[in-house]
Amino acid sequence: MPQTARYNSPAEALHATLSSLDNARSRTSRPTPRLLAVSKTRDALEIAAMAAAGQRAFGENYVQEALPKIEALHAQSLEWHLIGHLQSNKADLAARAFAWVQTIDRAKLVPLLARFRPADLPPLNVLIQVNIDDEVSKQGCRPEDVETLAAAIAAQPRLRLRGLMAIPAPAPDMQQRRNAFRAMSTLFDGLAKAHPEIDTLSMGMSEDYREAIEEGANMVRIGSALFGPRPQRQGT
Ligand SMILES: *Cc1c(COP(=O)(O)O)cnc(C)c1O
Numbered sequence: 001m002p003q004t005a006r007y008n009s010p011a012e013a014l015h016a017t018l019s020s021l022d023n024a025r026s027r028t029s030r031p032t033p034r035l036l037a038v039s040k041t042r043d044a045l046e047i048a049a050m051a052a053a054g055q056r057a058f059g060e061n062y063v064q065e066a067l068p069k070i071e072a073l074h075a076q077s078l079e080w081h082l083i084g085h086l087q088s089n090k091a092d093l094a095a096r097a098f099a100w101v102q103t104i105d106r107a108k109l110v111p112l113l114a115r116f117r118p119a120d121l122p123p124l125n126v127l128i129q130v131n132i133d134d135e136v137s138k139q140g141c142r143p144e145d146v147e148t149l150a151a152a153i154a155a156q157p158r159l160r161l162r163g164l165m166a167i168p169a170p171a172p173d174m175q176q177r178r179n180a181f182r183a184m185s186t187l188f189d190g191l192a193k194a195h196p197e198i199d200t201l202s203m204g205m206s207e208d209y210r211e212a213i214e215e216g217a218n219m220v221r222i223g224s225a226l227f228g229p230r231p232q233r234q235g236t
Pocket of ligand 1: 040
């Protein structure tokens with residue numbers, strides 16, 4: 001299986017990644033960030049192997065791709081995060097299947113997710129996705145819209161505002177990415193004044209999680225550094 005190019009087993013990949021996170025964390029005064037294992041394109045067997053190694057939280061980009069995996073692994077009680085763009089017509093499915101939606105970027109999603117969150121599940125954890133530096137990408141709200149969106153979420157008992165998420169534009173220059181991470185930290189600290197309950201700043205991927213952690217991330221989303229390189233797929 002070509003699943004872990006650099007490691008002999010999922011357990012070895014997980015432990016190496018966790019110790020690398022802790023190493024980056026040791027250059028700050030903050031606790032170790034949470035690891036979200038990004039499992040897009042990985043099948044249920046690969047995810048089960050990572051779960052057996054001790055990883056509980058997994059991130060998926062597409063509702064449709066995630067549902068059969070969530071179903072197949074139901075007995076394991078894993079924590080599923082939606083980290084891809086959410087279309088309004090998938091809000092129903094997302095609100096039922098995921099524990100977290102990290103990509104709320106417009107007001108329209110808020111009442112939809114609240115309405116569809118089943119009453120027998122705990123409130124849905126949500127992050128506001130911010131377009132911090134990428135004028136080309138349409139994903140994420142503008143930084144100046146965060147407060148309004150946060151107030152709308154906080155007014156919904158079936159949603160639980162946990163913080164912010166960002167995917168900075170891929171810049172060849174790491175300093176540029178650092179600047180984006182730093183701007184997110186500032187935004188997060190500002191939002192915490194009105195919403196002291198927020199506890200999650202989700203940013204940093206395989207290529208830049210060390211810098212993200214140094215700039216204040218407390219959740220990093222890692223795919224290829226953990227599972228190995230992703231197979232190419234069309235349209236993404
Ligand atoms: C794919 C993806 C990741 C993980 O990317 P890697 O470079 O494989 O670590 C993180 N966040 C989002 C939103 C993604 O789509």
